[in-house]
Amino acid sequence: MEELELEVEKNEKYLPIGTVVLLKNAQKRMMITGFCCADEENPDKMYDYTGCLYPEGLISSDNNLLFDHEQIDKIFALGFKDEEEIEFKEKLAEALEAVDSVDSVESVA
Numbered sequence: 480m481e482e483l484e485l486e487v488e489k490n491e492k493y494l495p496i497g498t499v500v501l502l503k504n505a506q507k508r509m510m511i512t513g514f515c516c517a518d519e520e521n522p523d524k525m526y527d528y529t530g531c532l533y534p535e536g537l538i539s540s541d542n543n544l545l546f547d548h549e550q551i552d553k554i555f556a557l558g559f560k561d562e563e564e565i566e567f568k569e570k571l572a573e574a575l576e577a578v579d580s581v582d583s584v585e586s587v588a
Contacts, residue, residue: 492527492548493568497558499533502550508533509544511558514571516545 494500498511513529526545531537 493571494528494548494551494554495558495560495564497556499555500530500551501553501555502546503552505552508555509546510536512537512543515575516543518545 493514494511496511496513499508500511501508509530510533511528511530514527515525516529517523517525527548528546529543530546531542531544537543
């Protein structure tokens with residue numbers, strides 16, 4: 480995939496599962512393994528992604544790494560993208576919109 484295409488994808492929030500990225504100020508690449516995860520120590524904070532070290536992969540459930548889209552510095556490879564993935568991201572966006580609107584109502588109340 481060309482550098483320009485990866486830059487376009489970088490601006491798209493919620494990259495496909497399997498995407499390999501380098502975070503800002505990091506030296507080790509990560510692979511995206513999931514979306515919208517909260518940290519047990521700070522359950523009010525929801526991170527955009529969960530990931531694992533690349534190429535090692537998920538060695539144990541204790542090694543999940545949480546990060547936000549803004550932390551991504553570079554994309555090395557995009558994960559698999561098909562119709563099912565596109566539909567999932569549409570549903571994810573709807574669910575996050577619903578959560579945001581509930582949070583907005585609660586903060587006003």
